[in-house]
Amino acid sequence: MSYIAKPKVAHPKMPRNKLGLTARDYEGVVSTLCAGCGHDSVTAAIVEAVFELDIEPHMLAKMSGIGCSSKTPAYFVSGAHGFNSVHGRMPSVTTGANAANRDLMYIGVSGDGDSLSIGAGQFMHAIRRNLNMCYIIENNGVYGLTKGQFSASADIGSKPKKGEPNQQEPIDPVSTAIALGATYIARSFSGDREHLVPLIQGALRHDGFALVDVISPCVTFNDHVGSTKSYAHTREFYHRVVDADFVPPAEEIKVKYAQGEAMPVELHDGSKIVLRKIEEQYDPTSRATAFQYLRDRFNQGEITTGLLYIDESRKEMHEIMGNTQTPLCQLPLDSLHPGSGELKKILDQYR
C-alpha cells in the first residue's frame, strides 16, 4: 500500500460552509481499499457530514483500531489528528483522549472484527461510560485483510466464497448497544448516503455514546450470492423504520411533517434531529419495544435501519464524573499541586 496525497484544488464555485471551507478541505489521502468497497462510501458520507456541520478540521479527532475500516480515517479530514491504534483498542484510546480534552469531537471508525471480536470488551465499556463520541462500525461480516474469514457479525446460513455456511449466532452491534444502554443507536447502509449522512451528523452532535452501524459490503470477499452482507442482499432486505434529518442550531425546521409522523429531538448544543417514522408502531425512545421490534425483524431476515434509539437525558462521561469544563490537558501544571508548604502539612500526617 502506498500513501498518495490528494491534490487540494477546489473549483471556485464549490459550495463553502460557514468556515469558508469546501468539501475538498475535509478530504484525506487517496483510499487504497478495493474499488467499490462500501467503506469508501462511508468515508464520503463522513466528509459530507463534517463539512456540513462546519467543524474546524483540527477540532476533530479521528480514532481507529486495525482492519480495512480502521485505515479509513486517513482518507478523510487530513487537517485533523488521527490515531490508528492497535486491534480492538480504539475505544480505550478514545476514552483517554476524551478524558484529556473534552473540547474535541471524536469520531471512531471500526469494523465488525475490531469491535465485536477482539475489541468487544472495549466497545461495551465505552458504552457503559457513555463516552462522548461517534462510533462507526463498518460492518461487512468478514475479515478482509486476512482474506475472507467470517467475523462475529456473520449471519447464520451466510455463505463464504469457499467452504461451509456460518452456523454460529451473530453478534448484532445494535441490539448489543441497546442492551448495554447506549444513548444514540443508528444503523444504515453504505449504499444509501442520503440516509447515512444525517445519522452521522446526529451522532457527532449527540452528547454521549453514539453508535452508527453501517452495513458496508466487502466487494472482494463477501459480495457473492448466498452472502447476507452483499450489496444485493442488503438492498433487498433493507428496512427503513425511522429516517432522520439533522437540523443545525437556530435553523428553523423548514420541512413540514404531518403530525404524529415527525418527532424532533433536541440535542445538547441546540441542534435537532428530526425523526420521521416510516413504521408507525416503532418507538425509538423505548429500549424494550425497540429491542423486541429489532429482534422480530431480524428473525425474519430483515435489516432494520434508521435512528433506532435515542436518549438525550443521560449524562456523558465528564458530567458523570463532575470534571471541570476546561480540557484537563490545558491546565497549567503549577495549578495542579498545592505547593511545598502544603507538602509539609501532608507529611505531618506521616510522623
Added chain:
Amino acid sequence: MATINDVVVKIGTVNGTGSASANGLLMKSIFRMGVPVVGKNYFPSNIQGLPTWYEIRVTGHGYQSRSDRVDIMVAMNAQTYARDLAEVSPGGWLIYDSTWPRHKQLSRDDVTVLGVPLSRMCNESFDGARARILMKNIAYVGVVAALLEIDLDIITTLLEETFAAKTHLIDSNMKAIRLGYDYAQENFVCPLPKKVAAMDGTKDHVVIDGNTATGLGCMYAGATVGAWYPITPSTSVMDAFRNFCSRYRVDPDTGEKTFCVIQAEDELAAIGMVLGAAWMGARSFTPTSGPGISLMSEFIGFAYYAEIPAVIINVQRTGPSTGMPTRTQQADIMSCAYASHGDTKHVLLFPADPNECFTMAQSAFDYAERLQTPVIMMSDLDIGMNDWMVPDLEFDESKIPDRGKVLTSEQLDEMEKFHRYLDVDGDGIPYRSLPGVNQKGSYFTRGSGHTRYGGYTEDSAAYQDVVDRLLVKWETARQILPPAEIEYSKFNKAGLLTIGSGHGACREARDRLTEQKINLNYCRVRAFPFGDDVREFIEQHDVVYIVEQNRDAQLRSMFMIDIDANPTKLVSLLHYDGMPLNAGFVVDGVLEEIAKGRAA
C-alpha cells in the same frame, strides 16, 4: 545480650482481626520516641482468616531493610505457633495468649516463653465477640510496650490523633493496652534486656509507604488522567492519587474536578487510555503489576514506535504467572525493559524507597515527555506496601517541569510544513504536535511502518531510517537519566551493585563486611538504559557482585545486552523467595564467593 534500640519484634496474627492498626500503633510510637524503625508486613492474598505477620525492627543505626533475626515473637495465631516459635533467635522471647494451654511439646530451652491471658482479660473487660477479638490485638501492644519500655504517653497521643472523630474508641483502646501493660509489669521483669530508649534519630523523617508517596508524586507532577485496573500490590497508588486529588484538585465553589481517574475494564484498556490522554497532551499514568505489564505489552510497543509519552508504575510482585501476589520480587525488569514484539526497549527507573518514589514519579513524566516514549517506574511490593522511615519528601517549586518538544500553534504557523518524525536537533527526538491546536500539525499516528515524515510506508530504507533514529534517541536517554549512586575508592577491587529495594540491605551488608575487613565499592543503578557511570564502575573492578531479586539474573543479562559488560566479572547474588531482602543474605553471599576463590 543487652541492647538499646536494636531489637526485632515479630507479630503473628490472623488477618482481618484489626492487627494492622495495633502493629502500626506500635511502630509509630517507637518512631515518635525518635528511634529509627522498619516495618514489614507479610500478608496473605486473602481478606480474612489466614495467618499474617508484621515485623518491627528497631534500628538505632537507621538501617532500612528487614532483619535476619527475631528477638521477640508475639504468637497470637495458634495455627502458626510451632513455626513462629521455631523462628525466634536463641536467647529471644515468645509471648502467647495463655488463656488456653499450649502443647507441652512446643518448647525450646533457649527461648523464654511469656504467657499473657489476653483473651481472658479482654473477655472480662469487653462485650461482643468482635470487640473482644479487636481488643485482644490491641492488648498485646501494651505487653510489648511494657517489655520494651515504650512511652505510654506517646501511645495515648497517637490514639487520640487516630480516633479524633470517635473519642469513645480512645478509652476502650487505652483500657485494652493497660490490661496488657499492667499484666506484663506485674508478672515479668520489665523492661527486657533488649529495650527501646528515646533518641534523636527521626527528625525530618516520615514513615510512609512507597505507593502513597508515588500517588502523591503523580499529583505533584500535575498528572490529570489516571487509568488503572485494580491489581495487588499496586492498587494503593491510585487510591493515594485519588485521595490527594480529592483534597487538592476539587474546586471548593463549583465542586469541579481537575483530575480524571478511570477504572478500566482491564490493563489493555488502562494503557490505551493513558496513551490517548498523553497523545492529547495530558500527563497520564497507570499503576500496575507484572500480570498487567504482560497485558499492556502490545500498547507499550505501540507507544515506543509511535513515540507517545506514557508513565507506567510497576509495583512488582512475585511471578511467574499469578505467582505470589502479596510477596515481593524484582523479576519484571527484563520483561519491562524489552516489553512487546519487535525491536523495542524502554526507559526504566528504579526507586530505592518511598522518598525516591515521590521524586521519580515526578521525573518519570519529565522523561516520558522529553523522550516521547513510555517510562516504567519499577517499584516493588516491599517499597510500595511497607512502611519505610525516610527523609522528608521535598518538592522544589523552582524546578520547571520538562514538557518536551511540543509545538505551539504559533510555531506551527511559522513552519513551512510539519513532519512528525524528523530528527531536527540530532538527538533522535522529533517534535510533536497536539490535537486541537492547529491543523498544520495534523498527522496520522500509527503503529504501522512509517517514514520520518509520518506517512505510511513499506519501503525498507524509509522504515529502517526511523527505527535507527530511535536508537539515537536511546543514546540521548542514556545521557539524561538519573546517574547511579556510587561510592568508590581506588583501593577496592570488588564492587557491590544493586537496584531498587536492594539498597537498604546492601548498605547494611557493606557495613558488616567492613567490620570483617572486606571493603566493597558500591553502585546503585537508578535507570535503564545504563549510563557511562555504570559502565565505568563495572570496568573499574575485578569482580562486581550483583544483588537482585529474581531467579534468572535479569539485571546481569541487561548489562551484557545494553553496555556489553564482561560477564566473567559479574557475579550474581540472587534472592527470589518473595521476602524482602536482608543484609545477612548479601553478607553470606559475598563471603561464600570469597571462599570459592573470588577476589574481594
